[in-house]
Amino acid sequence: MIEKNDVPVGRFAPSPSGRMHLGNIFTAVLSWLSVKSRGGRWILRIEDLDPQRSRSEFASQIEDDLLWLGLEWDEGGVDGVGPNGPYCQSGRHTFYNKFLDYLRDGGLIYPCACRRADLHATQAPHATDGRIVYSGKCRPASTPPFTWPEGMSGCSVRLFVPDEEIYFTDGVYGQQCVNLASHCGDFVLRRADGAWAYQLAVVADDAAMGVTEVVRGNDLLLSTAQQIYLYRLLGVDAPAYCHVPLVCNAEGRRLSKRDQALSMETLRKVCTPEELIGRVAAMAGLIDHVHPCSLDELLDRFSWSAVTKTETVPALY
Numbered sequence: 001m002i003e004k005n006d007v008p009v010g011r012f013a014p015s016p017s018g019r020m021h022l023g024n025i026f027t028a029v030l031s032w033l034s035v036k037s038r039g040g041r042w043i044l045r046i047e048d049l050d051p052q053r054s055r056s057e058f059a060s061q062i063e064d065d066l067l068w069l070g071l072e073w074d075e076g077g078v079d080g081v082g083p084n085g086p087y088c089q090s091g092r093h094t095f096y097n098k099f100l101d102y103l104r105d106g107g108l109i110y111p112c113a114c115r116r117a118d119l120h121a122t123q124a125p126h127a128t129d130g131r132i133v134y135s136g137k138c139r140p141a142s143t144p145p146f147t148w149p150e151g152m153s154g155c156s157v158r159l160f161v162p163d164e165e166i167y168f169t170d171g172v173y174g175q176q177c178v179n180l181a182s183h184c185g186d187f188v189l190r191r192a193d194g195a196w197a198y199q200l201a202v203v204a205d206d207a208a209m210g211v212t213e214v215v216r217g218n219d220l221l222l223s224t225a226q227q228i229y230l231y232r233l234l235g236v237d238a239p240a241y242c243h244v245p246l247v248c249n250a251e252g253r254r255l256s257k258r259d260q261a262l263s264m265e266t267l268r269k270v271c272t273p274e275e276l277i278g279r280v281a282a283m284a285g286l287i288d289h290v291h292p293c294s295l296d297e298l299l300d301r302f303s304w305s306a307v308t309k310t311e312t313v314p315a316l317y
């Protein structure tokens with residue numbers, strides 16, 4: 001018998017800021033197939049860190065859409081079934097605080113008084129994707145421990161990053177090398193308004209939930225280095241990463257809420273679950289022409305080596 005700890009543990013971590021579209025489903029199906037084809041467990045985590053954009057109706061709708069497709073989760077969801085709950089990030093502040101305390105005790109973080117607007121005004125965004133690389137203005141010259149402002153209110157919290165290369169192998173895109181100092185500089189873990197940064201929350205959660213495999217869109221490929229560095233500081237093995245191509249609309253642009261034809265609301269009206277799974281499988285390269293397909297049929301033929309390695313994949317309408 002396979003011990004629970006030996007099976008792969010994957011997760012799907014949508015942000016409940018709108019109805020899912022074909023791109024979200026593309027990621028969910030590949031993530032589910034990857035762990036289920038190896039007898040693993042699949043977690044549904046709701047990434048509702050941003051209170052302005054997250055709505056509980058969207059989270060319930062995500063669950064309904066996944067179940068309609070037959071993508072059942074073993075742990076998680078809005079009601080938080082399983083031993084590692086809660087599974088909505090809005091309920092996990094204690095975990096994030098503990099992680100931050102741990103980093104502070106290790107002298108690995110510092111308070112930063114720079115405002116977002118100042119950073120944008122004074123620093124040239126990275127040429128290709130508009131990223132801002134932090135200049136280190138507030139980085140303390142003295143070695144920690146140094147004095148923290150009372151309650152750290154009004155300050156964001158940044159992580160000292162080393163000027164060194166982080167190497168990792170992505171299951172789809174292969175060997176990657178990122179220098180954190182030039183990629184992003186010391187990055188924010190908690191914003192001045194107290195909101196937790198995605199980078200801290202995702203590592204705290206994946207580590208606490210025993211996730212061994214992360215499948216997500218390739219827009220997060222390079223930020224994986226930030227997460228791997230946090231795992232290193234935490235002394236926990238990082239999961240395996242498989243980034244998947246971003247799904248594009250007929251104009252070649254990444255899907256957004258405006259692409260109504262590819263939102264789950266429309267797709268559920270015009271397709272059966274098998275037809276939609278077949279479309280996703282053909283887009284991913286798992287079958288060579290579009291035909292209705294069950295998840296069970298795909299379990300036998302799933303392999304990461306078959307999955308398309310292009311940067312984007314056109315949506316099949």
Ligand code: GLU
Nearest residue numbers: 013014015047202215216
């Ligand atoms: N919450 C992110 C999204 O909806 C996914 C982050 C992740 O999988 O690490 O795109």
